[in-house]
Amino acid sequence: MENDDINTRLLGGKQQEEEEEEEKEIKIHRKVLDELKKLWIVAGPAIFTRFSTFGVTIISQAFIGHIGATELAAFALVQTVLLRFITGILLGMSSALETLCGQAYGAKQQHMLGIYLQRSWIVLTICSFILIPLFLLATPILKLLGQDDDIANVAGYIALWLIPVMFAYVLSFTCQMYLQAQSRNMVMIYLAAAALIVHVILSWLLTVKYKLGLPGAMISTVIANWIPNVGQLLFIFCGGCPDTWTGFSWLAFRDLWPVIKLSLSSGVMICLELWYNSILVLLTGNLANAEVAIDALSICLNINGWEMMISLGFLAAAGVRVSNELGRGSSKAAKFSIVVTVLQSLSIGIVLFVFFILFRGRLAYIFTNSEEVANAVGDLSPLLSFSILLNSVQPVLSGVAVGAGWQSIVAYVNVACYYLIGIPLGVVLGYLVHFQVTGIWIGMLVGTAVQTVVLLVITWKTNWDRQVNLAQERVQRWIVPEAGERNGNGTMQGA
Template identity: 70%
Template sequence: MASALETLCGQAYGAKQHHMLGVYLQRSWIVLIICTTLLLPLFIFTAPILRFLGQEQSIASMAGTFSLWFIPIIYSFVFSFTFQMYLQSQSKNRIIAYLAALSLILHISLSWITVTKLHMGVFGAMGSMVLAMWIPIFGQFAFLLCGGCPDTWTGFSWIAFKDLWPVIRLSLSSGAMVCLELWYNTILVLLTGHMKNAETEIDALSICLNINGWEMMISLGFLAAAGVRVANELGAGSAKAAKFSIVVVVGESLSIGSVLFVLFLLFRGSLAYVFTEDGEVASEVAVLSPLLAFSILLNSVQPVLSGVAVGAGWQSVVAYVNVTCYYLIGIPLGIVLGYLIGYQVKGIWIGMIFGTLVQTIVLICITWRTNWDNQVTIAQARVNKWLIPKSAETNGGREIA
């Protein structure tokens, strides 16, 4: 849902309405805190929900333990994601990178101490993750309050509680777009849990998805770049620059994805031993590696196009595309291949790759056929519709102070 902030802040910053970024940031906090609180029952009752869905007892119990630890983490997401969107829209990426590096160092160090030295197991790993997630947020708050963004942050304001409905609508469509993509991979794990020898299958699949997640971080960087550049250029009124940004970002991401595609095909036999010493799991990972390589290739394009959609404010359109391609094409095909034809986890993954391929082709067609001059008009109309005069916003900040 925080990606709505990327659209709003990016277009407002491009239109030089800098004071609106702080208002949008606070509105997003309000909306996301409420929605996160409404989601708490899913985390509290994860274990019984998974048992009801037919998962094995051991898997459901461990998932329930993890989900309880994730409660403070999901609240950290409210601030980490919104700060990220807010700062990226201003091209203040350095502070994000520094704090992310600090978080990584803390996470590795604390995990090593709690798991290896103190033998605290899952509790040590998750406790270190909670600390690693929250410490950078305090750093971002300090950066903001100490004058790191003087043009876009003028203090807390009561105005943030006004006109929330447009932000809620865009946040919901943004959340639908992103969640439909993330849940797509989650369903792959859920379906695998019902197969014979599920523990080995899930171990192997988890390794592949972990590697895929590492590569996805590269694509998500390009997604952010595409979203920021497209939003800034549309807000500034330059359709030509927006189109040029799309070509450059997609080209760079696809080049990196192609190199990784080849590497993962070449070294598929040794990939698993970074994560496990189990020969059976490693053998299964080697079988799944070609599918992993194709997923990586598609992921070098698809997230970038999603970033373009975020920058242009097309979240609701992409949500419909995701429903059709993922849930009406990819998952049914995967179930047929995996369960009815008997390809097991490979069949499920093939079906889901096909759904991603269809979605990528549709997004390419939408992006290619878009009238970007018309998108400039839409973006500037959105900025002007929700614009608050700078004097009113400043007065609102003084009132709450």
């Protein structure tokens, strides 16, 4: 009888342990689903919006590619060198807004988001005027960098059309960061879809039906980049964000220097990443048969860029989730969000890795009629696939850095991994070992791999409780009391 009681207790204890384990698994499962929901609320619209922004460029390239090989090479050169250079600066500087808005929103200081947005507009607009000479001097700059004269001349003409695109990016990037921080970004999907549809129709009308050639393609490009901005501004100004937008304020001109410093460190971090591929194109431009090499590489980088838009969406989501949780004061939630975001992005990267390994160079015919260029794309496809796999992790870790405000630290990591390891190794393999563009790309992939490992180690070793304290200190240091920010009519406030 006593033995029966012991066995019963043992069985009961075992059953209780199993029930506790099952309940624990259910809780983790629910926690993961809840985090995925929060993640995709930001990542979904962010991915689609970035697809649209990048899609405008790809659609332009597709139409220009059927105008002529020189025009395609020139547009690819301007897009991957000059425009990527500018995008790196503006996107990087606007990522400071993502840090500030995300942490302020998490700390329930919603009234600060509108002020941060206006400060970012001021800083980025001044920066854009400083960058205009790069567009005006694009032809001599590209020739100085060793590019073919015919390609550089056409590239200089295209660069002039991209000046209004640069100013469109100022509003586009900042409004996106502002809306993402408060998960009010569904409107971006509708505007992005409208811009793509208009761009396809207008490009066909101007380049195919009315035979306007390069000017027609560029007119459509400018219009498509400004459509989302008009819609986003109307949404913000007309009551779409009542808790965070209370009107224009003179307070936007106060405390600009801390914003400038964070914007500059953010700009350097993102620039060093985006310029990396630009240098790959520049190095390729000095190889034999440069036109084919640039065309093939630009097609690969554009395909890679499509996938990169997914990763950048997860970068934005990681930045928002981490900054929100740090501002809210939850280090555990921030760490859990990082794990879920990295695994989700990596799983998508693995699927795309397999897809591009299987299809190799067949996708090249979307962009070109040249069999020589398509074959060159096929040769580069394995490297493209590995780039896609790395891109599924590295940008997410950069998003974590943005959310935590580590931009200056990651900038140093980027300098070391990209410019002291990747590029020198690529030059050696491409020019000295004569692997041509394949060698250059291999070297730069090694740099990206090293950077990814370093960021993983930094993220793993970080004291996240300390990051919570730093985030809350930042919010308190830059906060403006809500009573001092509002006035009677809610339109133009003073200090």
